Amino acid sequence: DQQVKQNSPxxxxxxxxxxxxxxxxxxxxxxxxxxxxxxxxxxxxxxISISSIKDKNEDGRFTVFLNxxxxxxxxxxxxxxxxxxxxxxCAASYSGSARQLTFGSGTQLTVLP
Amino acid sequence: EAQVxxxxxxxxxxxxxxxxxxxxxxxxxxxxxxxxxxxxxGLRQIYYSMNVEVTDKGDVPEGYxxxxxxxxNFPLILESPSPNQTSLYFCASxxxxxxxxxxxxxxxxxxxxxx
Numbered sequence: 001d002q003q004v005k006q007n008s009p010x011x012x013x014x015x016x017x018x019x020x021x022x023x024x025x026x027x028x029x030x031x032x033x034x035x036x037x038x039x040x041x042x043x044x045x046x047x048i049s050i051s052s053i054k055d056k057n058e059d060g061r062f063t064v065f066l067n068x069x070x071x072x073x074x075x076x077x078x079x080x081x082x083x084x085x086x087x088x089x090c091a092a093s094y095s096g097s098a099r100q101l102t103f104g105s106g107t108q109l110t111v112l113p
Numbered sequence: 114e115a116q117v118x119x120x121x122x123x124x125x126x127x128x129x130x131x132x133x134x135x136x137x138x139x140x141x142x143x144x145x146x147x148x149x150x151x152x153x154x155g156l157r158q159i160y161y162s163m164n165v166e167v168t169d170k171g172d173v174p175e176g177y178x179x180x181x182x183x184x185x186n187f188p189l190i191l192e193s194p195s196p197n198q199t200s201l202y203f204c205a206s207x208x209x210x211x212x213x214x215x216x217x218x219x220x221x222x223x224x225x226x227x228x
Contacts, residue, residue, distance in 0.1 A: 006155075043221050
């Protein structure tokens with residue numbers, strides 16, 4: 001049973017518009033959430049994170065929102081750029097898990113020029 | 114440059130022929146881990162190590178071995194590879210002294226095909 005789910009395998013967005021990537025989780029013990037970006041032939045790279053004590057974290061064009069009651073988080077990219085085209089993985093962990101990350105299945109974002 | 118280095122990048126082998134994928138990091142990280150990426154399943158943890166000589170199973174450890182004799186190296190060993198171990202493998206490390214502010218650093222991956 002996947003504890004972290006990304007239900008959209010792919011998403012296409014026009015350049016300059018907003019990209020919204022979604023992630024749902026089932027384990028209520030998760031208290032730290034991260035987004036990673038992966039380009040082809042490279043390893044994932046860290047993008048942004050959020051602790052469960054917050055409901056929003058912003059870093060430039062990237063904002064992550066956390067809704068604990070719905071067990072849902074989302075990544076907003078505004079404005080989207082062609083260089084943002086990549087696979088985005090959502091990940092979660094909890095303090096009692098030795099910081100083990102549980103990853104979602106990923107969403108392929110394509111930003112069209 | 115801070116990095117995690119995996120070798121080889123690509124490997125094709127036959128069922129039952131032992132192989133080792135090497136992983137080395139130059140960031141003095143105590144924590145290291147191996148993941149496999151499969152379509153529709155995301156990244157699943159195989160094994161992890163909190164420090165030298167300390168290793169533990171992840172979510173999918175069957176058919177794999179690891180060792181951590183030095184802080185910088187964390188090789189992944191497949192004693193008798195099978196076709197269901199065909200996958201994309203990633204090694205990662207993390208500064209575990211700052212878990213909430215230190216993300217995983219990944220290598221560039223090893224594409225393994227077992228025929």
